[in-house]
Amino acid sequence: MASQLSFTGFAWKNLWRRRLRTLLTLVGITMGIGAFVALVGFSRAFEHEWMRMYTSSGIDIAVVQSNLLSSSIDESLATKISAVPDVAQVAPMIFNLMDLTPEVNALVYGWRANSYELDSLTLLSGHRFHDGTQEILLGDLLASNLGKKVGDMLSIQGTNFTVAGVFHGGSALEAGSVIMPLDQMQIVAGMEGKVTAFHVKLRAAPAGESYDDYVKQASAAIEAVLPGTRAFPAAERAANNQIVALAHSVAWGTSAIALLIGILGIANTMAMSVFERTREIGILRALGWKGRHVILLILAEAAALGFVGGLVGVGVGWGTLRLLSTLPQTASVVSASVSPSYLLESLLIAIAAGLLAGAYPAWRGARLSPMEALRYE
Amino acid sequence: MSSPLNGGSPISTSGPILEARGLVKSYDEGRVEALRGVDLKIDAGEYAAISGPSGSGKSTLLHLLGGLDTATQGQVFFNGSVLGKAVDLDTYRSRQVGFIFQAFYLLPTLRAAENVQVAMLALHEKANHRAERAAALLEEMGLGTRMNHFPNQLSAGERQRVAIARALANDPTLLLADEPTGNLDSVNSAHIMDLLCGIREQRGMTMIVVTHENDIANAAPRHIRIRDGKIES
Ligand SMILES: Nc1ncnc2c1ncn2[C@@H]1O[C@H](COP(=O)(O)OP(=O)(O)OP(=O)(O)O)[C@@H](O)[C@H]1O
Numbered sequence: 001m002a003s004q005l006s007f008t009g010f011a012w013k014n015l016w017r018r019r020l021r022t023l024l025t026l027v028g029i030t031m032g033i034g035a036f037v038a039l040v041g042f043s044r045a046f047e048h049e050w051m052r053m054y055t056s057s058g059i060d061i062a063v064v065q066s067n068l069l070s071s072s073i074d075e076s077l078a079t080k081i082s083a084v085p086d087v088a089q090v091a092p093m094i095f096n097l098m099d100l101t102p103e104v105n106a107l108v109y110g111w112r113a114n115s116y117e118l119d120s121l122t123l124l125s126g127h128r129f130h131d132g133t134q135e136i137l138l139g140d141l142l143a144s145n146l147g148k149k150v151g152d153m154l155s156i157q158g159t160n161f162t163v164a165g166v167f168h169g170g171s172a173l174e175a176g177s178v179i180m181p182l183d184q185m186q187i188v189a190g191m192e193g194k195v196t197a198f199h200v201k202l203r204a205a206p207a208g209e210s211y212d213d214y215v216k217q218a219s220a221a222i223e224a225v226l227p228g229t230r231a232f233p234a235a236e237r238a239a240n241n242q243i244v245a246l247a248h249s250v251a252w253g254t255s256a257i258a259l260l261i262g263i264l265g266i267a268n269t270m271a272m273s274v275f276e277r278t279r280e281i282g283i284l285r286a287l288g289w290k291g292r293h294v295i296l297l298i299l300a301e302a303a304a305l306g307f308v309g310g311l312v313g314v315g316v317g318w319g320t321l322r323l324l325s326t327l328p329q330t331a332s333v334v335s336a337s338v339s340p341s342y343l344l345e346s347l348l349i350a351i352a353a354g355l356l357a358g359a360y361p362a363w364r365g366a367r368l369s370p371m372e373a374l375r376y377e
Numbered sequence: 378m379s380s381p382l383n384g385g386s387p388i389s390t391s392g393p394i395l396e397a398r399g400l401v402k403s404y405d406e407g408r409v410e411a412l413r414g415v416d417l418k419i420d421a422g423e424y425a426a427i428s429g430p431s432g433s434g435k436s437t438l439l440h441l442l443g444g445l446d447t448a449t450q451g452q453v454f455f456n457g458s459v460l461g462k463a464v465d466l467d468t469y470r471s472r473q474v475g476f477i478f479q480a481f482y483l484l485p486t487l488r489a490a491e492n493v494q495v496a497m498l499a500l501h502e503k504a505n506h507r508a509e510r511a512a513a514l515l516e517e518m519g520l521g522t523r524m525n526h527f528p529n530q531l532s533a534g535e536r537q538r539v540a541i542a543r544a545l546a547n548d549p550t551l552l553l554a555d556e557p558t559g560n561l562d563s564v565n566s567a568h569i570m571d572l573l574c575g576i577r578e579q580r581g582m583t584m585i586v587v588t589h590e591n592d593i594a595n596a597a598p599r600h601i602r603i604r605d606g607k608i609e610s
């Protein structure tokens with residue numbers, strides 16, 4: 001029996017005919033999508049962990065200086081926030097990314113010993129620290145990475161601290177972090193009398209009022225008593241804090257460049273392929289193919305490149321994320337879970353990239369008159 | 378849309394199936410005049426051969442009649458409707474015309490059966506129907522055992538028979554052949570012409586064959602001679 005030829009089958013044959021070129025094009029788009037999945041996935045997982053940390057410690061609102069880049073607020077303003085009617089508790093805090101050893105850097109928090117945020121942590125060994133002492137708590141993941149246990153010493157920015165306890169927290173971020181008394185953190189970070197944020201816990205929302213509205217109202221009330229500050233609902237704060245914002249922009253910037261290179265690769269391949277097949281396009285037109293059939297064929301080939309490159313790229317990116325979630329340097333900021341909808345989204349981006357890249361070559365192929373194309377040598 | 382030229386009736390069954398009026402085709406901004414006022418009527422079911430010296434405009438005329446190209450001046454009517462105006466050229470080619478070329482123009486990456494099916498991809502037909510029809514046409518061309526061969530695995534005569542099957546794929550009313558035997562030896566040449574004439578008779582198609590071979594031209598019921606872009610007789 002004779003083989004059946006379908007439109008897509010024809011597109012595949014055209015790609016298969018220049019195997020090496022097709023393969024090289026696929027490598028380009030695979031790398032672009034792989035970088036996108038890994039980097040943007042990383043920054044999203046990072047944001048997600050921040051969110052989990054806020055929710056697990058019961059923070060409703062984060063109050064920071066309206067200058068987003070580096071926040072520094074007088075610690076004494078805590079009393080003003082406490083006076084706002086709906087506010088239950090105010091925890092002044094500092095956080096910073098610091099080098100602990102040349103290989104390991106970690107999030108270091110300064111909290112008051114009586115902060116409600118400590119209540120959400122489970123102490124696995126040792127005891128909580130006291131204000132005014134050179135004591136620290138280590139997240140369990142960090143403790144095992146550093147090989148430290150209760151009673152050991154750890155030097156942070158030139159100051160020696162005693163490990164008072166090892167804890168387990170609600171997010172991977174906490175598992176890889178250090179917590180020290182706020183007053184010690186102010187000395188280490190050179191921020192005496194200052195904090196980076198107030199983490200506010202509200203009273204229970206009145207019956208009948210939605211949580212979101214309630215938090216928004218309370219945020220507005222706080223901003224009213226503290227001019228020059230911004231009060232973010234915790235969920236927004238996760239996306240806005242400067243470390244997450246930096247991770248997002250680096251991830252998007254880098255993967256946009258990688259994707260652009262992949263798209264240019266497909267565009268170049270398709271443009272060459274249309275050029276080489278000018279005569280064939282003329283034959284197809286003579287056989288009754290309309291311009292839009294030619295466009296459809298070229299776009300199908302370009303989309304197929306995007307789809308296959310995207311599929312492999314998603315696999316590579318996903319594998320990279322899995323790997324990052326097991327490496328000691330990065331495990332604290334990425335959890336192993338990647339949402340399927342994100343992978344699907346990446347695949348759709350790959351197909352869209354193919355279509356975008358194929359648009360101009362397709363238009364070129366269809367624009368030639370049948371006779372011009374047929375006569376082409 | 379009606380014009381005084383076709384008396385307001387776009388489809389006429391009694392008139393010629395194809396009519397050329399005052400066809401002029403110039404290239405290079407008028408420096409080359411390939412056709413210089415061609416008037417021609419072809420009746421439905423007719424078989425006409427067009428001959429003339431090299432460069433006299435035979436291919437150009439065939440391309441205009443088949444809707445592959447547009448005239449600089451003048452019009453082509455298909456069943457009384459102006460090509461390119463009342464009849465869309467793409468649709469005309471895909472529904473009414475089957476082309477056969479001297480150089481076969483098969484796609485090198487497709488098997489014989491696939492080359493025939495490619496002409497049907499633009500029509501809304503089911504895949505299995507396309508394959509069956511291609512197989513039947515190749516069978517009819519005596520290529521039942523060559524369906525899965527690539528063009529470079531076929532002889533010249535076989536290639537032209539694949540091209541004929543492909544031209545018949547859309548069940549056209551017009552079969553237009555430009556030097557269909559130009560790349561063939563005399564034995565194959567005679568075979569192809571017999572095949573084409575048989576097909577035309579059996580299906581009642583209208584056939585126009587461009588040729589420079591006197592045998593073929595003289596054997597046709599009607600012989601149109603072209604010289605310097607004009608019809609001589
Ligand atoms: N695209 C083009 N640009 C410029 N001149 C052209 C073009 N196509 C055809 N011509 C010229 O038009 C004239 C008629 O060409 P055409 O191909 O119709 O001749 P023909 O009768 O088919 O010749 P042959 O028997 O050699 O195939 C020739 O002088 C040719 O050089």
Ligand SMILES: [Mg+2]
Nearest residue numbers: 435436437555
């Ligand atoms: Mg010619």
